[in-house]
Amino acid sequence: MSRFEYAPAPESRAIVDIKSSYGLFINGQFTDAGDGKPFKTVSPASEEVLAEVSEAGPADVDKAVRAARKAFDKVWGPMAGRDRAKYLFRIARLIQERARELAVLESLDNGKPIRESRDVDIPLVAAHFFYYAGWADKLEYAGVGDDPQPWGVAGQVIPWNFPMLMLAWKIAPALAAGNTVVLKPAETTPLTALAFAEICQQADLPPGVVNIVTGAGRTGQALVEHPDVNKVAFTGSTAVGRAIAKSVAGTDKAVTLELGGKAANIVFEDAPIDQTIEGIVNGIFFNQGHVCCAGSRLLVQESVYDEVLARLKRRMATLRVGDPLDKNTDIGAINSAAQLAKIRELSQIGEDEGAERWSPECELPANGFWFPPTVFTGVSQAHRIAREEIFGPVLSVLTFRTPAEAVEKANNTPFGLSAGIWTDKGSRILWMANQLRAGVVWANTFNRFDPTSPFGGYKESGYGREGGRHGLEAYLAH
């Protein structure tokens, strides 16, 4: 099948006004960093420098935590829930009003296709603030007792794969519960968090309720280890999550961790094949595979293996890799040079260990960080590509014969974040969902998110849930 030719359909970036440099957002004001070295954030699709961003050192983090503490004690803690609710509703509306701008900014800084930032990320961001806004004056109905209390100051560290969405997952429930926050966005994707700081100003949010400190691991560590932080929330790699769990040991800090995954996406012979192929593609190639719950291990029942693989490859050949701001683009840029190097290294190991690698013919742009959609066949459970999180558009395919074998292979991992099931048989879906040791199970769909729906992992995928009533519970002492 020859590829359809599309005329380019670029989204204008004129809607976004990126400043040449940004300070930290502390106590309601953008301030110059005291003790860190500024760094640059680039567009991963072109390597163009977008802006210079401040690095918060320990003294800056301390300033931010103090501002958050003061706001908690004097303003946000004592405030009536209905007023906190109104601030969150305001923020939700401002996000909707500026949705187009935020989507462009997100795609520029992160490299993800505008189709995803526009249609998935930013609408979900607004939805999270709406959802949790409604909780702010109903905490006693949240099922954690009649007088639940906020922890105090929440220190939050988020990753680069869904910069604005992860911010919403963290900030919306924290504020609804009455906590104040200091949030550190990832060093490669700080711009939408800084835009969010402006939104807080537009909403007249009291100073210090939200503070944004930019920087890398050192800044995050200073935040997590700050003695006046009461609650730590982290989304990111299992290695860093483990380090955080160690660093808060022996303190009375509350912690939630949302870490890595290696999800099994399980296809039975009676699966609706067209939807399944779309589901496999969505499961692993959504957001370039930069998804902790990505369906990176495809388990196909042997009897339909040939057909599934043939159709999957045909579908992969139609995926369009390129400019994130083009509305036709399916797969955007890899977020950073470092991440690209990691994906390349693990893929090479996959070949070296004997798995067979396949990618459709695809022309990659000359500048920026790119990796073609890739599938590995002949993968065994011992292969590193079947065990380690690659966090890129790389799919490993394994086979099974019986449902019991599918369960055993799916659960044979230290992770337990998500899983997928594709079959027409309802009783099998429910049986499988029961057996799988994973926090989210998608049946005949994949990578769905909603603010009302709890999300989080078993085992080494971390602890605590985000979203829904359970996500609120994580921000309440009870």
Added chain:
Amino acid sequence: MPTDTQRLEVRKTYKLYVGGAFPRSESGRSYVVNSAKGKFLANASQASRKDARDAVVAARKAFNGWHARTAYNRGQVLYRIAEVMEGRHQQFSLEVSQSEGLSISKARAVVDTSIDRWVWYAGWADKLAQVVGSSNPVAGPYFDFSLPEATGVVAVLAPQDSSLLGLTSVIAPAIVSGNTVVAVSSFERPLPAITLGEVMATSDVPGGVVNILTGSASEVGPWLASHMDVNAIDLCGIPSEDEARDLEIAAADNLKRVRRPAEEDWSADQGLSRLTQYLELKTVWHPIGV
């Protein structure tokens, strides 16, 4: 020396309870257990690293069957524990009295509360999913629901002071939802724990669901905290802050769910926090359409 009319009592040998059986410690070690007044009561087995590992293997083996049982059935099994304890009321009262230095009437009250606690938790088995789970009104054509599930093997370093009520209060909330447990009893007051093991063995609790080790939590705790097949750990029997911190650090290696030690009143109503501590929440999505 007994006289003709006075019967010489048969003393009990106190052993570990692992996988439904009563082995001695593989290390061959035992230690002297004295009453609160300093009188010799028994030699208890002193659990070793190998005993702890055997207990984890037994708990893991029992997990699949136990958490797959219906909630109704698990509730029945917990209630059965209370029934069997009631029949051994006198034995428990005597052991609690000797261990904790309580008057026999006070010890009886402690046993009453312990039995009632099993009954309270038994009733939670088939209500947890309704209270903790949810149906999620997502903005799209999907049926989306969340259900609580057991997290797996839970290591419990039981309270040092409260030999029976404390132990009951930390084991019952873990197993009622389908977890299996490896518990290290109070070091100085281990006898009620072993008798509780005998209750487990003679009620309907499958072997391996509850495993009880007597010995030092400080010695065995680190092996359990660092064990990669343990999913959660309750540190309440470790009063030393430094030790508790070290165990929490070891537990981070496989991201165990950790319950930190805190001041607790074992006679008070327990609430939901211990129940929910050892639960995972599973969310299932399915499209709606024709």
